[in-house]
Amino acid sequence: MLRENGFGSGPTSGGKTNGAPVNGDPPIRIGVYVCHCGTNIARTVDVERVTEKAGELPGVTIARDYKYMCSDPGQELIKEDIEELGLNRIVVASCSPNLHEGTFRGATAAGGLNPFFFQMVNIREHASWVHEDRESATDKAIDLVRAAVRRVHHHKALETRRVPIKPEVLVVGGGIAGISAALTLADGGKHVYLIEREASIGGHMAQFDKTFPTLDCAACILTPKMTQVRNHPNITLMTMTEVVKVDGFVGSYEVTVKHRPRFIDVSLCVGCQQCIDACVYKRGKFEDEFDAGLSMRKPIYLPNAQAVPQVVLIDPEQCIQFSSGKCKQTCVEACDRDAIFFDQEERIETLDVGAIIMATGFQTFDARRSPHYGYGIYPNVYTALEVERLVNASGPTGGEIVLRDGEKPTAVGIVHCVGSRNQKSNPWCSKVCCMYSLKLAHLIKEKTDAEVYNFYIDMRTPGKGFEEFYQRVASEGTHLIRGKVASVYQQADGDGELLVDVEDTLAGMVRRIPVDMLVLAVGLEPRYDAEEVRRTFNITCSGDGWFMERHPKLAPVDTFTDGVYLAGCCQGPKDIPETVAQAGAAAGQALALIGRGYMELEPNTAQVIAEDCSGCKTCIPLCPYQAILHDDAENRAEINEVLCKGCGVCVAACPSGSIVQNLFEDTEIYEEIEGVLAYA
Amino acid sequence: MTKPEGKPKVAFYWCASCGGCEEAVVDLAEGILDVVGAVDIVMWPVALDFKRADIEAMPDGSILASFINGAIRTTEQEEMASLLRRKSQLVIAFGACSQLGGIPGLANLYDREGVYRAAYLESPSTENPEGTLPRLRSRENGYDLSLPGFYDTVRALGQVIDVDYAIPGCAPHPKVIQAAVATLLSGELPPKGTVLAPDQAVCEECPRRESKPLDLSISEFKRPHEVIIDEETCLLAQGLLCLGPATRAGCDAACVCGNMPCSGCSGPTSRVLDHGAKAISGIASLIGGDDEEAIDSVLDGIPDPVGTFYRYGLPASLLRRKTLS
Amino acid sequence: MKKLAYYPGCSLSGTGRAYDESLRAVFAALGEPLEELDDWNCCGATSYMSIDKGKAYALASRNLALAEREDADLLTPCNACYLVLEKTRRHLAESAEMGGRVRHALDAVGLGYAGVVRARHPLEVLTQDIGVERLKEAVKEPLKGLKIAPYYGCQIVRPYATFDDQYHPQTMDQLLKATGAKVVEYPFKTRCCGASQTGTLPEVGLHLVYRLLNEAKARGADVLAVICSLCHFNLDVYQSKVRREYDLEPIPILYFSQILGLALGVPAKKLGIDRCVVSATPVLERRAAHAA
């Protein structure tokens, strides 16, 4: 018992006894509902015993168990009992509140009670799923139910809050996910800020040649979308822009963005490229990022042929004007539109939006991290993205698949799962590599007549038309060898010929195969700065570093932060159609939010009891949401309920106990603790 | 409650304490005359010669109020507390020792043997070559002598008998005593369990309150003898560990006005379960420093955490002592 | 630099004698003469582990305990010994069961092992503690013109890569380069030499040896440098048998320490250069003539 000490050692007012009514309040009548969750709970927890024990607790009028409390009849049970038995408190022992708190609050409200006269007990994740011993798991479930029953006595009627929602939406990332989401929202009549870190939108998809399994030309289907973005009256496109800070809350985010200087005025430049021709560098000298380093460009350049905006930029790290200040500035001379400004500076801007869609994408696995494949050592070992550029008609070789020495390859090996499905690098399956590897096999075969070997562990081709494509590539005579390449060895005198050792697991033998080109099907992984971005936007990452969805099945595009949605590969590997579908879903969620016009917020906020507060200011710097102000005139702290997220930091810190938090009042917490500890 | 004939009877008693509480009553100065005039004192060992038998002879409930100061450490104190409980309509825990266990309660960090060793054998001023320790019974010059039993654990009054109200402080501030007595005599009694003092923190009464910055971040705790203390500025802002924000008001921030940090003698407000824990949580939230080393060095400035945060309330706190064999 | 107790291991007093001689000479020339661990015993190697795990760990840990008594780390030139000692250190720390058994056994003979001693390879000590710069300064006779293929073998980088890269180890390369010699790109740096299989299953082992030798030749190496006496045995002693089966020019096999010794000006005799079955003398003389 916590308060046996008696005098001076506990709250001296407001301490109520279990089940007893307080000054004229009606007697407490609690209904306890224990869910079987099919066999999820019932297999390990003796729900009948939990129900029986719950029925014996003070204040409990009725205790029932039911197979699926979340089902309609389950909810109906609660509603009817409230009406017929006059219940005024509801406890449901089932799964995680994350999943069904809303459901049961709804049922409580449907019965005519304030929905906050409800308490949920998680006997699935906290008992049945994590224990094996039935007896002990049942005891634990009983303890948890007792805690909730004791707590719910002290619940109060609370009201949810409504806040208006700003109609603008921010889309972060201009790949196919961001583009699709932005267009859907803009077509829905909402204003969209689309921001992109790079100089052009288009993302990874713009680098691809053909898309699987239909072999559509990626540029042909993407470029029109990019242009639409550029021309849409409802879209403000900002390239070379990054988010530095996000303040506010759902419906009212204040986003600080940083525009990096391009040294070109976007509104003046028409992309005529005369400046590039005029540059003092006669030839390209720096690796072209868009061509995955396979071609060279000048310090002033157009990001790529289809770039949107069709505007050049200057790399200050490479341009002589920036390093020496003594360039002849031939580019400036050549520009008819006087669009070049060497003195452009970084610019900060604040955007007010109601919702945010994250579409920050992925990066490919760095093949150097699998050193046995010799990437970066042997010139004819390529990543798949490099080969995408090689097969692309607008790529560095004009679509010719040639080796570094200009020769056509005669034998090409494609290694699946590079960096993926490996405990030492990325344990997950990157989902798209099997299909893109088959696509590359097809394209290489089509363009070179080379022998093509696909080395795979499992061929994963679930998707519409995918299996048929696999069949087609197999019928073209590509060698499909089930086994992972163990080592690559460039012979001493073999003209760059590579020997790969692989177990052909279907044949049960190791094969040593000479190839002159080796393509590494690098997997997808979270961007290097995903953790930093996650913090900025206050969302969560799953253990593997991808942004985490609110629920893997029922809320796959939501995050745990209201008003922030996920689209595309920032949430996990996906192919293009899936990305576009998810972008549409994210846009839909944002539209639904904005369309509602207001947001209902949980009432679990904290308040300062003004007459108790002594104005000691301890709480003020602690609030992570800057929700607490000091009222100088009254010398009191004051909490802005709209900003408060109910984290409880101020409540814990207040040295005189003058801040209380709805749903987490001291009496509620103490009763819960005593309930758990009162082992019976 | 029944009002007896004549002036209401009042008793004072003194358990394990320093005597400061008795002084506090005297400190009422001329105010004491009002009190004395209004009541009939039936016991006050420090000032008047009444015996235990006198009280025993009184009918139960015949005393209106007993003011008991000091913690309960011996069997005699427990007996007297129980006796006064029986004879009184109201029992008031008077002062920090009685309310929360007080300074004597810090002995709960040790056991009886440890206390005996320190007090009778090892303290530098002790001369006790035979190693004599207190005994319940002894024989001296043909007489049988007895001493009260000495408990292993010091308890607050409320942990021994039922207590109605408390007057906080070490010692209680005259203003608080006067207000409390006035309340009791008014006949309009507050709910049982009330601490008869303002339910806000000391900061409320502190003249330096406004000088506390909004974004205080403490990088070093200093002890009062180590620094010249500015007389105007918030003591926490000067790096002195002041428990004012976590301590009940009523004292007019007397210590702070004397340029010393609040040490927490009035205990917590009614809303706080454990004074020390709450104070730690409040003070800890002010500590600056990002890395473990910096935080360690800030905390090194608090050499005696229990003596700092539980100076007056160890027995009444949630902290439990080790099980004694 | 923490004190080092030299743990030569069994083969360095037999077939690997030249490794022992050259290591002692090199460390002496660098001003850090080696002190041998008193009464060390066989590490158990792979063979003992194949029969009895507990006894194998106990054997290895006796050496660790002896070193701990002297507050020294073990300087362990043999790859197999190095791996066994390192594996023992890790396993005893991780496995409470085995840790308990071994501590009990050590206790029975008045020894104890708290886990502070570790095995250190000469490559690690030379690159990290002594440093390539100090070695460079001490070089008296630069080996200009000598082309060397560095062969690390397996157990120094696998399964634990404690001081060098697992796929592209560099420490021996650095040391050899410091002598002024040219280090050729040798892709089989860490491939297995067949270990004891050359003895037990000659037809199996000889092919592995052939591939290693042939590759070194193909890369233009004059000599193959090794860091393990078993590797040396396989590549050197079995070379004549290999040449009987395969078409191959002879290539001398030298311990890296012999090469360092030559560069430090230690007489060839003291480095055991003449203990090679495939004589290194012609190659060394040819190089010297070229350089002159």
Place this chain on the structure above:
Amino acid sequence: MRPNIRTEADRSPEFARWITSLPGAEKIRECMHCGLCSASCPLFAYMDYSPRQLMHLGREGFRDDVLGSFTIWLCTSCYQCTVECPRQIPVTEIMYALKRRAIEEKVYTPHLPIPVLAREFRRMVTDRGRISESWLVMKLLLKTGVHRMFGMVGLGWDLVRTGRFSLRKETIRDRGDLARMLEAVGSDAEAVS
């Protein structure tokens, strides 16, 4: 020749349990048969079962196939497979355990030199604390077929010529201690179970 068909009666659930209970070996169950262990194994060319197949046979409990396999004797402990395995299966350590169990249960080809080497090695270390290589090799040759010795004559002469053939019996000083220590550590329960 053993027919290439196995019934459930050929499986030993005990063996499957034993192998997956070796430290780290529970991961065999997660094997995805990528073949990296086999393809990276320098001795693969001479194996009857590939390491990958052996792991699978073990997890399925085909005791006789596993312990009777030549593969376990070919492993030189180069640890390439262990390092490469994407599922972090400690293949080399499992090979050690299989050798120990095969020796314990005496299920290996008679005159197969590898177990003999291991046995002689153990005897020498247990007795003297150190290995005298020349003696060890001579014993090995004698016990696994004298005919091999003739093929080794040239090789032995090379060693003698270069001063690397020593007939001195190496020994440590505290042989008694060593014996007591090896006694005190007890023997492995793992191979017996």
